Amino acid sequence: MESSSKLPLHLCHVHKLSIFINRTHIFFHSIALVFLLYYRASFFFFQDTTKTKATTLPWLLVFVSEIVLSFEWLLSQSFRWSPVSRTAFPERLPGDDKLPGVDVFICTADPEKEPTVGVMNTVLSAMAMDYPPEKLHVYLSDDGGAAVTLKGMREAWRFAKWWLPFCRRYGIKCRAPEAYFYAEEEDADFGGIEFVQDREDIKEKYEVFKKRVREKATVGDTRSGLGRDHPAVIEVIQETSNDDAIQENETKNMPLLVYVSREKRPSHPHYFKAGALNVLLRVSGVISNSPYILGLDCDMHCHDPSSARQAMCFHLDPKISPSLAFVQFPQKFHNISKNDIYDSQLRSAFWLLWQGFDGVGGPCVSGTGYYIKRLSLCSSSIQEDGDPMKLRQSFGPSIEFIKSLHQNNKPDMLIHRKNALLNEAQLLASCTFENGTKWGEEVGFMYGSVAEDVFTGFRLHCKGWISVYCNPPRPQFLGSGITNLDDFLVQGTRWTSGLVDVAISKFCPLIYGPLKTYTFVQSMCYAELALFPIFYFLPLWCFATIPQLCLLNGIPLYPEVSNSYFIVFSFVFISSISKHLYEVLSTGFTFRHWINEQRIWMIKSVTSHLYGSVDAFMKKIGMREASFFPTDKVDDVDQLKRYNMGVFDFQTSILFLAPMAALVILNMASFVVGISRVIFLGELDKFFIQVFIPFYVILMNYPIVEGM
Numbered sequence: 109m110e111s112s113s114k115l116p117l118h119l120c121h122v123h124k125l126s127i128f129i130n131r132t133h134i135f136f137h138s139i140a141l142v143f144l145l146y147y148r149a150s151f152f153f154f155q156d157t158t159k160t161k162a163t164t165l166p167w168l169l170v171f172v173s174e175i176v177l178s179f180e181w182l183l184s185q186s187f188r189w190s191p192v193s194r195t196a197f198p199e200r201l202p203g204d205d206k207l208p209g210v211d212v213f214i215c216t217a218d219p220e221k222e223p224t225v226g227v228m229n230t231v232l233s234a235m236a237m238d239y240p241p242e243k244l245h246v247y248l249s250d251d252g253g254a255a256v257t258l259k260g261m262r263e264a265w266r267f268a269k270w271w272l273p274f275c276r277r278y279g280i281k282c283r284a285p286e287a288y289f290y291a292e293e294e295d296a297d298f299g300g301i302e303f304v305q306d307r308e309d310i311k312e313k314y315e316v317f318k319k320r321v322r323e324k325a326t327v328g329d330t331r332s333g334l335g336r337d338h339p340a341v342i343e344v345i346q347e348t349s350n351d352d353a354i355q356e357n358e359t360k361n362m363p364l365l366v367y368v369s370r371e372k373r374p375s376h377p378h379y380f381k382a383g384a385l386n387v388l389l390r391v392s393g394v395i396s397n398s399p400y401i402l403g404l405d406c407d408m409h410c411h412d413p414s415s416a417r418q419a420m421c422f423h424l425d426p427k428i429s430p431s432l433a434f435v436q437f438p439q440k441f442h443n444i445s446k447n448d449i450y451d452s453q454l455r456s457a458f459w460l461l462w463q464g465f466d467g468v469g470g471p472c473v474s475g476t477g478y479y480i481k482r483l484s485l486c487s488s489s490i491q492e493d494g495d496p497m498k499l500r501q502s503f504g505p506s507i508e509f510i511k512s513l514h515q516n517n518k519p520d521m522l523i524h525r526k527n528a529l530l531n532e533a534q535l536l537a538s539c540t541f542e543n544g545t546k547w548g549e550e551v552g553f554m555y556g557s558v559a560e561d562v563f564t565g566f567r568l569h570c571k572g573w574i575s576v577y578c579n580p581p582r583p584q585f586l587g588s589g590i591t592n593l594d595d596f597l598v599q600g601t602r603w604t605s606g607l608v609d610v611a612i613s614k615f616c617p618l619i620y621g622p623l624k625t626y627t628f629v630q631s632m633c634y635a636e637l638a639l640f641p642i643f644y645f646l647p648l649w650c651f652a653t654i655p656q657l658c659l660l661n662g663i664p665l666y667p668e669v670s671n672s673y674f675i676v677f678s679f680v681f682i683s684s685i686s687k688h689l690y691e692v693l694s695t696g697f698t699f700r701h702w703i704n705e706q707r708i709w710m711i712k713s714v715t716s717h718l719y720g721s722v723d724a725f726m727k728k729i730g731m732r733e734a735s736f737f738p739t740d741k742v743d744d745v746d747q748l749k750r751y752n753m754g755v756f757d758f759q760t761s762i763l764f765l766a767p768m769a770a771l772v773i774l775n776m777a778s779f780v781v782g783i784s785r786v787i788f789l790g791e792l793d794k795f796f797i798q799v800f801i802p803f804y805v806i807l808m809n810y811p812i813v814e815g816m
């Protein structure tokens with residue numbers, strides 16, 4: 109025992125081989141880029157016989173695109189600079205009595221798009237985590253203000269009284285009942301008669317639970333539009349019995365469960381998810397005030413009960429604890445098909461980039477699956493002997509809440525105080541509470557971007573906090589990924605818009621970050637995140653049209669095959685696609701996935717990245733209001749079938765289809781014309797690259813061509 113307490117709670121592995129490969133690649137690729145840009149620049153600065161009015165503009169556009177893409181490439185190397193990974197040893201943690209409390213925040217917004225049974229599965233999986241129940245408090249924020257959700261919570265509480273003991277008794281791994289009973293995955297199987305009987309019993313109870321929740325959904329109130337105008341409702345879920353003694357006894361082994369629907373009025377901005385999270389931050393402050401918070405989306409259940417303990421291996425390590433703001437787990441998904449045509453699992457982020465992020469100061473908050481220190485969200489204006497006036501200006505007028513900022517203040521939920529505190533919570537969840545305060549600007553989750561997660565992470569890192577990325581072999585959280593083109597583009601557009609919000613604000617990481625973040629490289633990572641949509645849609649639109657139009661008109665834009673600069677261009681192309689291929693393969697994915705990613709990069713660049721950027725600029729000049737359309741979590745059987753077969757689902761708006769169709773047609777036309785030029789005019793030398801570009805575009809986008 110003595111010796112085990114000296115063992116480290118976690119280890120960090122530096123990926124030496126990757127670092128060597130990446131830096132070597134950076135070295136050679138940069139040299140090639142310098143030559144490439146020199147070739148372009150010399151066209152403008154030295155006398156060239158081919159220079160005419162007609163050629164200057166396309167050359168300029170292509171040049172600018174190449175500069176932009178090169179800069180984007182350079183920024184993206186920050187994620188490749190020093191990747192690391194980590195292992196945690198939860199078995200070395202101190203005893204349960206020494207573990208800190210955890211408040212779980214789950215957000216839901218729309219009972220139609222986010223079916224209540226699914227949301228309750230997330231709630232149940234959080235309640236059933238392997239953590240002392242008296243230290244676990246689960247809060248659900250319901251932005252829809254739907255009675256069906258509140259009723260679902262009461263049903264979930266009842267079912268939890270069976271579910272939790274069952275999970276504990278048999279050490280069940282997957283603690284979301286739906287996934288446990290119906291996903292084809294192995295879990296504890298004791299084979300014994302008793303276990304089989306228990307399992308059948310619980311399954312039956314779960315079926316009853318589902319039926320009751322759904323019944324209520326049909327007679328209930330799932331009218332849409334309801335989410336915009338309703339008072340605050342806060343309820344600590346418990347048995348309706350009035351006998352406090354019985355209650356105390358029954359709920360001893362159950363985490364606290366709280367339903368929160370903040371007040372919403374059409375005349376008040378509500379700041380979407382960030383607004384919801386800030387309400388939870390305040391309400392939980394006067395109820396449980398745990399020092400750590402687990403943030404979860406309603407579509408992302410706990411797939412392994414140990415995540416809290418894993419996270420505590422970092423939070424309780426005295427060496428990093430004082431500056432550690434959060435531990436981020438990856439988003440993983442249960443509904444990914446083998447082919448994954450939409451790259452729903454975000455391979456590059458969660459398999460690769462976040463490891464690089466982690467090596468230079470830590471990843472950004474990634475929306476869901478993070479354990480964050482409450483203090484880090486509320487610290488900016490706390491001085492030890494904080495001036496009460498100043499605290500009020502930052503945090504608003506609630507004395508109870510300001511008291512909660514002192515970490516060791518544990519609100520006592522004794523019966524006589526309970527009602528007072530719940531009244532206070534109502535005030536904290538009202539839509540006017542934040543008026544004139546620093547919520548969303550200095551404290552709490554940040555407003556000003558619909559990618560509240562990245563923005564909040566960035567601001568925390570700029571205040572000197574660090575974070576770590578923890579990616580154990582068994583996924584700790586599993587969610588539903590998008591399975592249709594429509595959601596794919598809508599989500600991509602929202603993310604773009606949110607990231608560009610940050611890029612064009614005064615917090616642009618390129619300018620605001622470098623001197624503030626933990627390392628310079630970390631702020632380059634953030635700069636890449638915020639700027640990549642702009643840096644992709646501009647050049648990709650150019651490369652999808654300019655060389656093609658020029659080919660149609662017989663204007664050469666690239667060096668001839670016999671020119672020595674041809675090698676430079678070929679090198680840059682081959683070096684970037686083969687590096688990408690290497691990364692895909694080395695993270696355990698297939699050649700096919702590489703093609704999918706190439707295609708998705710092109711599709712997103714010409715659609716979502718364009719629309720999202722335009723959306724962000726229009727918001728900036730006040731021509732548009734911010735919006736957050738949640739993705740659809742109801743599986744459409746046909747769409748799902750197509751996704752699983754790897755067939756693109758073109759049931760999406762014309763806004764998205766039109767540019768894709770137009771570009772495919774243009775590229776096919778220019779390819780045909782190019783080939784005839786080569787055959788009939790013998791211009792292979794002159795136009796090789798320009799014929800190759802549309803060829804590559806068509807090759808990578810073949811499923812789209814086929815779909816059309």
Ligand SMILES: O=c1ccn([C@@H]2O[C@H](COP(=O)(O)OP(=O)(O)O[C@H]3O[C@H](CO)[C@@H](O)[C@H](O)[C@H]3O)[C@@H](O)[C@H]2O)c(=O)[nH]1
Nearest residue numbers: 215216217251380381384405406475476558599736738739
């Ligand atoms: O006004 C709103 C809108 C959304 N949500 C919740 O936000 C979560 C994420 O929404 P979802 O529709 O699932 O969007 P995704 O695109 O899957 O979310 C990703 O992108 C978001 C930022 O755009 C992050 O907040 C998420 O964590 C991240 O998983 C869900 O639980 C919603 O219920 C709210 O609580 N209030």
Ligand SMILES: [Mn+2]
Nearest residue numbers: 405407587739
């Ligand atoms: Mn989601």
